[in-house]
Structures are given as C-alpha cells and as structure tokens.
Amino acid sequence: MSTTRTASLPDRSHHVPPGLAASRLEGNAALDGAVRSMIEQLRAAQAELVASRGPRKELAESYRGWLERNASVRGRASYYPYLGSGLGHGPLVELLDGSVKWDMIGGIGVHLFGHGDPDLCEVAIRAGLSDLVQQGNLQFNADSIEFAELLVEEARRCSRLSHCFVSNSGCMVNEAALKVCQQKTGAAPRIFAFAGCFMGRSTTMSQIGDAAGYRQGIPLNTLVDYLPFYDATLGARSIEMTRWHLEQAILRYPKQHSCLIVELVQGEGGFNTAPREFFLALFELARKHGIPVWDDEVQTFGRTERMFAFEALDLGEHIDVVTLGKMSQACACLYTADMNPGPGLLSGTFSAATSAFRVGRRILERMRDGGYYGPDGRIARLHASFRAGIEAIRGRHPEWFPPVQEAFGRTHDRFVGGVGGMMRFTPFGGSKDRIMRLMHVLFEEGVIAFYCGHDPYHVRFLPPVGVMTPEQFEPVMEIVERSLARVASE
Numbered sequence: 001m002s003t004t005r006t007a008s009l010p011d012r013s014h015h016v017p018p019g020l021a022a023s024r025l026e027g028n029a030a031l032d033g034a035v036r037s038m039i040e041q042l043r044a045a046q047a048e049l050v051a052s053r054g055p056r057k058e059l060a061e062s063y064r065g066w067l068e069r070n071a072s073v074r075g076r077a078s079y080y081p082y083l084g085s086g087l088g089h090g091p092l093v094e095l096l097d098g099s100v101k102w103d104m105i106g107g108i109g110v111h112l113f114g115h116g117d118p119d120l121c122e123v124a125i126r127a128g129l130s131d132l133v134q135q136g137n138l139q140f141n142a143d144s145i146e147f148a149e150l151l152v153e154e155a156r157r158c159s160r161l162s163h164c165f166v167s168n169s170g171c172m173v174n175e176a177a178l179k180v181c182q183q184k185t186g187a188a189p190r191i192f193a194f195a196g197c198f199m200g201r202s203t204t205m206s207q208i209g210d211a212a213g214y215r216q217g218i219p220l221n222t223l224v225d226y227l228p229f230y231d232a233t234l235g236a237r238s239i240e241m242t243r244w245h246l247e248q249a250i251l252r253y254p255k256q257h258s259c260l261i262v263e264l265v266q267g268e269g270g271f272n273t274a275p276r277e278f279f280l281a282l283f284e285l286a287r288k289h290g291i292p293v294w295d296d297e298v299q300t301f302g303r304t305e306r307m308f309a310f311e312a313l314d315l316g317e318h319i320d321v322v323t324l325g326k327m328s329q330a331c332a333c334l335y336t337a338d339m340n341p342g343p344g345l346l347s348g349t350f351s352a353a354t355s356a357f358r359v360g361r362r363i364l365e366r367m368r369d370g371g372y373y374g375p376d377g378r379i380a381r382l383h384a385s386f387r388a389g390i391e392a393i394r395g396r397h398p399e400w401f402p403p404v405q406e407a408f409g410r411t412h413d414r415f416v417g418g419v420g421g422m423m424r425f426t427p428f429g430g431s432k433d434r435i436m437r438l439m440h441v442l443f444e445e446g447v448i449a450f451y452c453g454h455d456p457y458h459v460r461f462l463p464p465v466g467v468m469t470p471e472q473f474e475p476v477m478e479i480v481e482r483s484l485a486r487v488a489s490e
C-alpha cells in the first residue's frame with residue numbers, strides 16, 4: 001500500500017542568477033545525489049508503516065517517563081498521551097511507544113500531506129542549506145516574495161485582494177487583520193463576530209473567540225457584538241434573524257464597527273456551514289455601512305472545494321481582508337489595495353522559517369495543480385468516502401446516533417457534516433461526556449481525531465487530504481465502529 005504520492009512538478013524553489021556563489025548549490029549533482037539518497041533512506045524506513053498497530057509492552061515505562069517529563073515542563077499533561085517517534089507515512093504516524101495510528105487531525109489542520117511526505121522532506125532538506133533559518137521583515141530572501149506572490153495570485157482570480165503580510169501564527173495574522181480594519185475605520189472600537197467563533201490565543205483574539213473558558217481571567221477590553229451563525233433547521237428565517245441582529249447593532253452604534261469577522265465554515269465552533277445567501281445578505285449590509293469584511297480562513301484554507309472558501313462560495317468580491325494559515329505552514333493576511341495600511345502598522349522580527357516558506361509554497365503548488373478541487377476533485381471524493389463510512393455505521397447501529405441535542409431543547413438529525421477536508425460526525429446526541437470519552441477510546445484503538453462544537457459536541461476529522469485515498473477510510477472506519485461500540489457499552 002502506498003500512502004504517499006509525489007507531484008510531478010519541477011522544484012522551482014530558487015532562481016539564483018548564474019555566477020553568484022549561491023549558484024554553486026543550484027543544480028549541483030553531488031548535492032542532488034546526496035538528497036536523493038537521504039530520501040531513499042526515508043522511504044525505506046517508512047515502508048514498515050502500512051497499518052495501525054498497538055503499543056509495545058517493553059516501551060511502556062520509557063513512554064510514561066516521557067509523558068511525565070512533558071507534564072512537568074509544561075505544567076500540565078497534554079490532551080492525548082501523544083509523542084511522535086519522528087517517523088510517519090502519509091496518514092500513519094509512529095509514536096515512541098511503538099504504536100502506529102491513523103492521524104485524522106494532522107496537528108489540527110497543519111499536515112495536509114500527512115507525515116513525512118518525501119517530496120516535502122526533500123524541499124525542507126534543501127531549505128535547510130539556506131543561510132537563514134528564519135526570514136524576517138527587514139532581511140529576507142526570494143522565498144518570502146515567491147510565497148506571498150503565489151497566495152495573491154490565487155486570491156486575485158476571484159477577489160480584489162492584492163497584498164500579503166506574512167507572520168508565523170494564525171493568531172498573529174489575525175492581529176494584523178484587526179489592526180488593518182481598525183486603521184481603515186478611524187479606530188472604530190467595536191467588532192462584529194459570530195457566536196461560536198475561534199480566532200487564536202492572544203489577549204484580544206481570546207476575547208473575540210466565543211468560548212468562556214478561553215478568556216477566563218483576562219480583562220475584557222474588546223467590544224464584540226455577536227451574531228447568530230446560520231441555523232439549517234430555520235433556513236431562510238435564520239438569514240433574516242442574523243441580518244436583523246446586524247442591522248440593530250449598526251443602528252445602536254453607528255460608525256463604531258471596525259469589521260465583520262467571519263469563518264465561512266466555522267472551525268472550532270463545530271464545522272458549521274451556511275449557504276451563500278446567508279453571507280451575501282450580511283456582507284451587502286456591512287458594505288452599505290462602510291464596515292470591512294474580514295474572512296478568517298485559518299482553518300478552512302485549502303480544505304473546501306476551492307483553495308479559498310470564499311471562492312467555493314463565490315463571495316470573493318465582498319472580502320476586504322482574509323487571513324489564512326495551518327496547511328500553508330507560514331500564515332498570511334491578505335488585503336485589498338484600498339485596505340493597505342500606513343507604514344509602521346505591520347511588521348515583526350520573524351516572517352516565517354525558510355523551510356515553512358518553501359514547503360508551504362510546494363504544498364500550494366501541489367494542491368493547485370493536483371486535481372484536488374472542484375465538485376469531482378480528490379477532496380470531494382474523500383469527503384464522500386467519509387460520509388459513506390459513517391452512514392454505513394449508522395445503518396448498522398442507529399442506536400448510537402440518537403437526535404443531536406441543541407440549545408433550548410431543540411434537536412436535529414444532521415449526524416454527518418462539514419465540507420471537503422473538514423469532516424465531522426455526531427454520535428451519542430453530541431453529549432460532551434461521551435464525545436470526550438470517544439476521543440480517548442479512538443486514540444487507544446488507533447485513530448487520532450479531535451472534537452469541535454459545544455453542546456452539541458462533534459467528532460472532528462481534518463485528514464491529510466493531500467495524500468489520503470478514499471479506500472484508506474476502510475481501516476479507519478473499522479476502528480471508529482469498534483470505538484463507538486466500546487463507548488456505547490460503557
């Protein structure tokens with residue numbers, strides 16, 4: 001079974017003019033041979049990892065020791081008893097206890113090509129020979145420009161976005177986006193965001209993010225007006241209601257809002273989707289009142305049926321600022337010429353690591369050219385396989401899928417959800433306790449997933465869509481079924 005594929009794209013990682021000392025490293029046969037043999041060794045080691053397996057008894061004690069060291073140095077244990085060995089093979093990852101697991105969460109969306117993709121490792125090895133580990137806003141190489149240009153090129157096809165600022169976390173580019181919006185609106189103090197949103201962990205983003213636990217002990221100095229996200233049960237009525245909320249707050253606080261922030265598919269909030277008309281109604285109203293629209297694609301980027309979710313929903317024309325990260329390895333804030341801030345607003349010591357720029361660009365090129373997008377693209381086919389797998393389990397065990405419990409005693413029967421490479425399912429009515437228990441049972445049985453949403457809670461998959469095949473959901477679903485049976489019987 002092969003779990004990795006390399007693209008047949010040329011490695012255009014550098015364009016050094018002939019005659020420079022640096023050109024000795026470009027097209028250098030000895031270097032190429034050395035890199036090739038490193039990658040051969042990697043492939044040979046990976047060949048062993050073809051299916052999940054349990055931990056080795058003899059490694060249990062040393063593994064426990066590592067986990068204790070981690071808990072001690074961090075001050076608390078991590079969510080999973082996870083510690084990678086440093087080797088993986090596409091969707092499979094080896095842990096230091098000798099177990100091999102199907103990784104269906106990929107660092108919460110980062111590892112789009114899974115573990116140890118040979119092509120990406122080759123790009124990273126070559127990047128390791130660069131004079132710079134980290135590039136910055138004062139000193140940088142061509143990598144930095146090429147990465148930003150590729151993003152702008154992709155965004156420009158269907159939006160007005162034309163400039164790009166790079167930084168090294170989703171949260172930091174969100175901070176950049178907020179400042180861009182605030183400066184544009186003359187320091188307007190209020191923000192529109194959606195109930196259930198997540199934006200990162202800075203003091204400001206923790207306040208905007210709609211989870212009480214994430215802002216405990218933080219003084220609240222950011223003024224946020226929350227809007228209800230789309231509710232599929234209410235349909236058109238939901239669009240009217242949210243538009244009404246937006247209008248009310250604009251009337252209450254005229255000219256006080258710096259932005260309307262939106263995740264076109266809510267990530268942490270529960271992989272909630274909404275139709276184009278929902279967003280359109282809000283964006284048109286925001287524009288009428290001079291409120292910039294900021295689309296946070298940190299989690300959606302690369303995973304819907306187009307590279308940008310705004311493209312998949314044909315909303316690019318309405319977007320003033322977009323932020324992205326995770327699978328791109330380096331994070332970015334893109335904005336229109338009209339939103340371009342004054343000098344001094346955006347900078348920072350680091351932009352990103354050279355390897356992040358080069359591997360990120362390679363990922364984007366492979367996704368752009370590899371047949372991933374569109375209604376019959378590889379992402380859509382993988383999503384269909386996921387849904388079929390969950391529906392088959394539900395067919396055999398409807399008792400594990402009672403109605404999903406929502407706020408105020410309402411229920412629904414959307415047991416499978418999400419879009420593209422963002423997949424969720426909701427057993428046990430979305431009960432927090434049982435979903436949390438399921439996370440740990442799945443981990444023990446050999447599948448790494450995570451949860452999303454709050455009441456209802458869902459099981460979240462962000463699988464490595466770059467390398468995973470629809471058939472690989474078969475062994476994954478076997479483990480899911482076994483795990484559901486265990487939790488159901490407890």
Ligand SMILES: Cc1ncc(COP(=O)(O)O)c(C=O)c1O
Nearest residue numbers: 169170171198199200267298299
């Ligand atoms: C929508 C969204 N925005 C922002 C962030 C923050 O990104 P980071 O964790 O890289 O700071 C996340 C992270 O999960 C996210 O999902």
